[in-house]
Amino acid sequence: MRRRALLFSALGGAGALVVGWAVLPARSRLGSARLLVEGESESDVALNGWIRIASDGSVVLAMPRSEMGQGVHTALPMLAAEELDLPLKLVRIEQAGADTIYGNVAMLVAGLPFHPRQAGAEDGFGRARASRWLMGKLARELGINATRDSSSVADAWDVVRMAAATARASLLGAASLQWKLPVEELSVRDGVISHPSGRSAGYGQLARFAAATPPGVVTLKEHKEFRLVGRSAPRFDIPSKVDGSARFGVDVRLPQMRYAVVRLCPMLGGAPGRVDADAALTMSGVERLVMLPGYAGSSAGFAVVGKTSWHARQAALAVDVEWQQRPGGALDSRRIEAQLEAAVRSQAGHVFYERGDVAAAESSGRPVEAWYRAPYLAHATMEPMNCTAQVRGGKVELWAPTQVPQMARAAAARVAGVALDDVTVHVTLLGGGFGRRLEVDFVAQAVRVAMDCAGLPVQLVWPREEDQGHDFYRPMQVAMLRAALDKNGKVSSLRIKSAGDAISPRWLARAMPALSGPVDTSGKTTSEGLFELPYAFADQKMEHVATRVGVPVGFWRSGGHSQNAFFSESFVDELASESGQDPVGFRLALLAHAPRHKAVLSLAAEKSGWGSRLPAGRAQGVALHESFGSIVAQVAEVSLSGGMPRVHRVTCAVDCGTVINPGIVAQQMESSVVFALTAALHGRIDIREGVVQQTNFPTYPLLKLAQAPLVETWLVASQLAPGGVGEPGVPPLAPAVANALYALTGKRHRSLPLVG
Numbered sequence: 059m060r061r062r063a064l065l066f067s068a069l070g071g072a073g074a075l076v077v078g079w080a081v082l083p084a085r086s087r088l089g090s091a092r093l094l095v096e097g098e099s100e101s102d103v104a105l106n107g108w109i110r111i112a113s114d115g116s117v118v119l120a121m122p123r124s125e126m127g128q129g130v131h132t133a134l135p136m137l138a139a140e141e142l143d144l145p146l147k148l149v150r151i152e153q154a155g156a157d158t159i160y161g162n163v164a165m166l167v168a169g170l171p172f173h174p175r176q177a178g179a180e181d182g183f184g185r186a187r188a189s190r191w192l193m194g195k196l197a198r199e200l201g202i203n204a205t206r207d208s209s210s211v212a213d214a215w216d217v218v219r220m221a222a223a224t225a226r227a228s229l230l231g232a233a234s235l236q237w238k239l240p241v242e243e244l245s246v247r248d249g250v251i252s253h254p255s256g257r258s259a260g261y262g263q264l265a266r267f268a269a270a271t272p273p274g275v276v277t278l279k280e281h282k283e284f285r286l287v288g289r290s291a292p293r294f295d296i297p298s299k300v301d302g303s304a305r306f307g308v309d310v311r312l313p314q315m316r317y318a319v320v321r322l323c324p325m326l327g328g329a330p331g332r333v334d335a336d337a338a339l340t341m342s343g344v345e346r347l348v349m350l351p352g353y354a355g356s357s358a359g360f361a362v363v364g365k366t367s368w369h370a371r372q373a374a375l376a377v378d379v380e381w382q383q384r385p386g387g388a389l390d391s392r393r394i395e396a397q398l399e400a401a402v403r404s405q406a407g408h409v410f411y412e413r414g415d416v417a418a419a420e421s422s423g424r425p426v427e428a429w430y431r432a433p434y435l436a437h438a439t440m441e442p443m444n445c446t447a448q449v450r451g452g453k454v455e456l457w458a459p460t461q462v463p464q465m466a467r468a469a470a471a472r473v474a475g476v477a478l479d480d481v482t483v484h485v486t487l488l489g490g491g492f493g494r495r496l497e498v499d500f501v502a503q504a505v506r507v508a509m510d511c512a513g514l515p516v517q518l519v520w521p522r523e524e525d526q527g528h529d530f531y532r533p534m535q536v537a538m539l540r541a542a543l544d545k546n547g548k549v550s551s552l553r554i555k556s557a558g559d560a561i562s563p564r565w566l567a568r569a570m571p572a573l574s575g576p577v578d579t580s581g582k583t584t585s586e587g588l589f590e591l592p593y594a595f596a597d598q599k600m601e602h603v604a605t606r607v608g609v610p611v612g613f614w615r616s617g618g619h620s621q622n623a624f625f626s627e628s629f630v631d632e633l634a635s636e637s638g639q640d641p642v643g644f645r646l647a648l649l650a651h652a653p654r655h656k657a658v659l660s661l662a663a664e665k666s667g668w669g670s671r672l673p674a675g676r677a678q679g680v681a682l683h684e685s686f687g688s689i690v691a692q693v694a695e696v697s698l699s700g701g702m703p704r705v706h707r708v709t710c711a712v713d714c715g716t717v718i719n720p721g722i723v724a725q726q727m728e729s730s731v732v733f734a735l736t737a738a739l740h741g742r743i744d745i746r747e748g749v750v751q752q753t754n755f756p757t758y759p760l761l762k763l764a765q766a767p768l769v770e771t772w773l774v775a776s777q778l779a780p781g782g783v784g785e786p787g788v789p790p791l792a793p794a795v796a797n798a799l800y801a802l803t804g805k806r807h808r809s810l811p812l813v814g
Contacts, residue, residue, distance in 0.1 A: 103265035105228055108221035109138065111265035115249050117144060119218070121151040124205040124461050125295060126488035126495070127729065128784040129722035132293045133211050134218050136718055140286045141222035141279060143246040144261070151294070153485045202570075205461040206496055206613065208686040208782020211718055215780050219278050227273035232264045233257075235271060281716070281777045290721035295487070306487045307459030310446045310517060318507045318518040319370040320350065321377065322359035322528050325748035326609060327384030329358035334378040338362065341376065343369030348507045353499040354568035356610050357528055361507050367519055386608070388748035391434060391534065394607050398536040399429070401557040407601035408580035410589035414597030419551035423542030426636050428629055430539065431809040432621035434743035435532040435614055436525075438758060441489020443520040445504035449474055450513035454481045454505060459488040461495040465569045469498040473505040492733075493613035497530055498569060526758060527750040530612025531743055533559040533584055535621050539629040541595075547637050551597035554626065558584045559611045560604040561618075580604055583613070587622035587685060587789060592655045593630065593648040609745065615733060616785040619685040623789030624738075624796065624810060627681040631797040632806065641680050641797065642668055654713050655682060657774055659691045662711035665772050666693035673697075676706065679798030681790035687781025688714035692731075692790040694767075696798035703812060705735060705767040705795055713774035714781045723783050724771040730787025731769045736761040738792035739813045 101113040110118040119138045125131040135149040142149075226246065233251045234241040244251055252258035281288075298304035323329050335347045343365040352358040362377065364370035446457040447470070454474050460466045460483075467481045474481075488495055504518040520528075535558035542551045560581040581604030589600035614620060634644035642663045649656040659682050663669075668678060675697045682691040695707040710727045717723055740759045744751040752758040796807045 103269050105225040105265070105269055106221050108218060109142075109225040111225070111229075111261050111268070113262045113265075115260040115262035116148040116150065117142060117261070119149055119151050120154040122154040122203050123210040123214075124459075124463075124485055124488055124491065124495075126205070126459075126461070126491035128210070128726060129293055129295075129719065130205070130210040131295050132291065133718045133722060134214050135294065136286050136291060137211075137214060137218040138222040140284060141219045142226050142249070142261075143285075144249040146286060146291055148249060203462070203464050204496065205491070206493065207617075208688075208785045211780050212687060212715075212782060215716070216278075220276065223278050224273045224276050225268070227276045228268040228271050229261055229264050231271040231274050232268035233259060236264070236267060241274065287716065287718055288720070291719055293722065304487055306441055306489045307444045307446070307457065308441060308489070308517075308519065310457040310486065312446065312448070312457075312515040315446070315515045315517055316345065316363050316365065316511055317367040317370050318348070318361040318363045318504070318516050319367060319374045320359060320361045320503060320518065320520050320524055321374040321379075322350070322524055323357040323381045324527060324750075325357070325381060325383050326389050326528070326745065326750070327352070327355060327357060328748060329382050329384075330360065331380040331382045333360065333380075335360075335362075337378070338373040338376040341369070341373045344373040346510060347377065348510050350503050350506060353502060354610075356499065356530075361503065361518060363507060363511060363516065367517075371521060383748055384608070389608050389745050390747065391609075391743070391745040394534055394609070394745075395431065395536065397607060398534065398557040398605065401603045401605055402536055402538050402555050405557070405603045407555055407557070407603040409599065409601045410580075410582070410585065411598060411600045413599075414551070416551045416553050416597045416599040419544075419597045420540065420542045420553070423544050423550050425540060425542055426633065427538065427540040428632060428806070428808055430537045430625040430628065432532075432535045432624065433741070433810060434534045434609065434745070435620075435737055435741045436529045436743055436752070436758060437490070437492045437494035437614060438526070438755075438760065439488075439490030439492060439494055442522060442525050443494070443500040444518060445501045446515055446517040447501075447504040447508040448513070448515040449505060449508045449511075452476055452480060454508075455484070455515075456481065456501065456504070457484045457486055458501055458504075459486045459491075459495060460498065460501065461488070461491050461493075462498065462569065466498050466501045468570070469502045470505045473502050474509060492615040493617075494529065496565065496569070496613055522755070523753045526743075526753050528610075529743075530565075530610045532614035532620065533561065533611040534609075535584065535618075537588070537622070537625045539625060541629075541633055541636075543633075543636060549595055549633050549637065552591075552593075552595040553599045554588050555601050555603070556585055556588060556622070556625070557603040557605055559606055559609070560584055561611055561613060564606075564611055565613065584618045585622065586617060587619035587683065588626060590684070591626055592652040592682075592684065593645070594651055595648070615730075616685055616788040619683065619785070619789040620734070620737070620792075621810070623681065623683040623685075624792040627683060627790065627793035628796050628806070628808065631679070631793070631800065635800075640669070645680075645682060654774075655684065655689055658682065658689045658711045658713045661772050661774060662691035662693050662709055665711065665770065666695070666707075666709035668693060675802075677798050677801035679794045679796065679801060681793035681797065683786070683789040683793075685782070685786045685789055687779075688712065688783065688786040690727075690786045690790050692787075692794045694791070694794035694798045696795055696802060698802065703739060703795065703799060704765070705798075707768045707770070708791065708794070710769065710771045710787060711774065712771060712783075712786070713776055714783050714786070715776050715778040716780050717773055717776075718780060720773060723773060724769075726783045727771040727787045728769045730785070731791055732761050732766055734788040734791035735765075735767070735795070738795055738811060740811050742811050742814075 102110045123130045139146045345363045362370045362374040448455045454470045463483045470481045508516045537556035540553045544550045561583045581602040585602035634641045691711045693709040
């Protein structure tokens, strides 16, 4: 076996099962596989495309997903250790880079114009099975691998377990053949196979024979057999992050490495006109200036290369440049908001869901109407955009904190004019992703600069001001929500119509131009969460007007759910008030047909002490939302201090299917609350004359430690397949806080952010 390419193909006359793609009826990934990972030992034995056995009996798991704080580097080893009956401490991971056998299909679902309630069935991500044919075709052909849509554990639930179970079956088969004993009489405990006669051997002793042994019957454990899954375990990445040995993108250091700092046209979509770099290039430690074209319509500019990032940064600021506006005029967020409202009022939208006769109900009932608004938002990751690239000898090597290694490789190949196989991608840890690192603009720029640096490695970094001013923002959105109440005060209909830029076609046009044709342009990802409400309103109509106003837009943590839960759950609270009912009781009455939602809401109400006496000056608000296959209810306890909201406590109830590691779920709920509360209170991007006004944290503030609430997480027991965890805690927070503010002050908040 070669160090960098372990080939798994037919073994013996009959051949052996190889698990690279998931062994699933609906998503078959059988066949030969190639595993590209770092650090293999000649003594290691590969049993399939995911599992290697070391001579000491420890296991190496190929890790195709990016770790950005969500705990995937711990959760997936837990799945492997569970099915291998191995102590978790004996499993280690190796990042799998851009190899195509680890492609997942979740990233393709969001852009397709199907919906579960239209198709009549759902898969594990709450997406329509009707779209699986196209997704599977694209994933098989391209091997696309993305860390997004809270899909890492959900996608690995069957895949990694089956890979580990297959390896276990091969090891048992090897022991059976060697010892000439029936496999049914063998047992496994802590990586040791034994027989009542006293024969025993560790995995390391059996691995080479197992590699040539067909696995026979492969069965997965039942829930009652789990020893690791469902129990908290320490995260693998904590020690290295504590002692400083963890390597993020900005930590990459290579011999003779140079540093590049970008400076882009401050007007969105603009470009440099006259550029005078003479003075900048004479500064100490400065080597060259490289012009950068606009990436998929975003701003063009340049990068300055120096011996340190400080030299490069100072020289970039010293370049004398005249900037030019984008063709078509400057963008302005105030005008865009007016355009979106006009679109809702006058344009026909794509109807995602319709039931009953909404118009008739509205004509005979008392109308209740409200308009809601959400601004553009930046990602504001702690680690700035960066990528290290080296181009020499017709090959490209990347060290990148990316959520999409295949797309990073494709972007590098396009820029350098080389074949995909001539690009190697090393995926580092990510200092925050939130969807921003689904983009590959910074990768393309790094490669372009490296091509001009005579084979030397170059680390390209975006200053914070460039990151804030040239993000792919969460789209601005405007929504009209209208209900009708019958003569008894009961809500008889619900209509929701929204307008905002469609994300998926913009993103695919940038990241995968060849696939930008077949995707949905109806705005599904922007409007998700509005057309899949669980409440049993008799007559419903949900539609969205997909716009294209020119501002670069992209995926933001929890996608369209992030603003649409604010719209819908705030309005549901309004309807409860109009009906004279308690907000929790009103919702529960509408959830008789949705037992999972009802159980989650009931748990949140119970654990928060809903309806009990609160300290003076405090009130509670509630919100319930499903996203990415998980249901989350949150109760926020809020007061006002100097006229400013203060959130003291957030109670989260979660049904995310089977829980792998309860501690990580709690961490993700805490992370989601802090992330969402930052946006709910302060988050907004304003554009004036084409220029983003919030350029750094003083004008785009983050929640401070002293402002963080107590977050309690309560889990609903489930044996369903896992849903997402990293994003579903974000959507309910803003409406829960807004609803608490109404209970406290009697004033409705229908626009974000809630402050200012």
